[in-house]
Amino acid sequence: MNDETIREQLSSLMDGELAADSAKFLSKRLGNDPELLSTWERWHGLRDALRKQDTLAPVDFCARVRLALDEDLAVEASVPARRAALWRTLAGTAIAAGVAAMALMLGQPTLVPIESFDAGAATLAHVAPVTTTDLTPNWRLSPVADRQSFVLAQPQVSNEFDQYFVDHGLANGSNGASGVVPYVPMVVVPATSVGVVPEQTNSPR
Amino acid sequence: MSEAEADLELVRRVQAGQKSAFDPLVRKYQHKVFAIISRYVHNHAEAQDVAQDTFIRAYRALANFRGDSAFYTWLYTIATNTAKNHLVSQGRRPPGDDIQIDDAAMLEGGMRLRDSATPEREMMRQEIERAVTTAVDRLPEDLRKAITLREVDGLSYEEIATAMNCPIGTVRSRIFRARDAIDQNLRPLLDGPDIGMEAV
């Protein structure tokens, strides 16, 4: 039986449309054929995407479960510490700076007195430097993240309207419901883009 | 053999000692289990732990699974119980209302925000969804219709054969070729290096 026939049977098995005998044979093979198993997993991922279901599990989740099962069955002991070690062992490169930065969790978990910050010297030249080691990531940009950057960010600065953004941002930052959050976009290099104009009304309401 | 029966066949193999037969079940239901867990546990790293726990518990309990219910129904119960136990052990209150099995990906009583943990994971999900939709749109008409009737409308092969006025064998072949074609398009996206890996 050639590869294509097997995969066609796999497709039917996935839909519950394979004859019982063939299904039994294929089920036996499925557990022992890594390539077939990968195809099975990818096709189910496609199914989830077509049905608009959340696809949240990481790519290597199954491998982690298998390793955890092996470990669990080998040694009957409390799991949490070893599971943490398992995650660390399996962790590879991250997908984007923001994820890595969030995962690093550099903050202190308790409140501490904050004594001084020289507001008068708060110019760029005197801002206390945050070294890159603070944010040194253990990551590489994924192809997906790269593609998103290219597709979504189309810098097209319009100086004429920048001031409106600035003024609104200042109002929002000084009195908005989100505290200092509105100031954050104002110091990031703007990636202004022209939006799609919805159908205009001909007369005022 | 129906899907539920195919699941049971794999379960029987595991019960008979073929541990590797559990893999296809994990790969088939990993995303659904994640979706269920995520409704209770919002932190993605924790959700991974709880989802892993779910499958370990399911594996351990498989010896006692008699097949009175569908495997997924049984797995769903384990997932929700594992998630709730996790919340209780963390000193958190589980939500008051259980999520119905048929609406595991939706929420009752009005809109709620998606519980995916990270923006880039949401972007990746959207990217994959967009790529799949594009790949389907590029299929020849007969393949596109067959795969849509199957995956989106949930029709059986017999029903699709009636709808498309062709033999069941042709339906089987078209659905396989559609899956294969979409898969070839998406393999670089899904199998690329480091996608889905996160720093710990």
Next chain:
Amino acid sequence: MRLPFLLLATVLTLLGSTSRANESIDLLVAAQRAQATRAFEGVVVFMHDGKFDAVRVVHRPGQSGFEHVSSLSGMPRALFRDAREVRIEVPGGAQRLSPMVFAQTAFDAGRIGASYQLADAGSERIAGFIARIVDAVARDEHRYSQRMWISPESGVLLGVALIGPRRETLQQVMFTSLSVDAREQQAQALAALPLPTTDDDASIPSLPAGFRIIATRNERGRRSLIMSDGLAMITLYLETRGDDLDRMTTLRRGATQLAARQLGHERAVVVGEVPLSTAVELANRAVGAEKH
């Protein structure tokens, strides 16, 4: 008299829902208070347009308080604000602006419920702090939903995400490292400025549902009307221009939309963290109203 079981269960469920909504309101109120009473500083990650940027934030509350917000990625930019001035700095230059004084806060616990459904969405650890998650789900298409992460201990807002109608994350700001002062300062009372009256003002267009004007400004030949629905903020700029703008112009920066419309010499520019359609409709109405 014993209540029928079903009625009792319904009442308890409603009370539970109400109780959870009240807890969410309490957290939002705590976040507003923390802004006025807590010193904090740290690094946030700003996710927008498929990109991530890191920004350092320093906040000191009170009359002598200030904010210093500086970019850690990309081009160096910084913003400094205190009671006397606002300074936006780039290498080689700075823009100085006057700070704003408001009659009323944009946040209004009493009005939020009309425009948003509040929900408790559990807890997470953010920058080492336990955060309670509050969802403000938009009740209509005129505004975005928001998810907020708030420290129940200090009230500090640890993260905010703006969510679109298809549940897509439009932008997200999240602390990744944070220090919060253990000491809580005295909250300063807002100056008792008169609220702008708009009932008889024919130049004010009808506002998007749920929005109310909280401040007005006149400067540099431009009138600004700042409005809020209790959570989101929109600014409407009205001015007379010598140049032309012959079509509706829309721009976007992150989740902030801008819609500009001009008829003759009268221009209306709307800026806000709201759907584009809301901004466009308001700009159109504003220009029409100005013709009277």
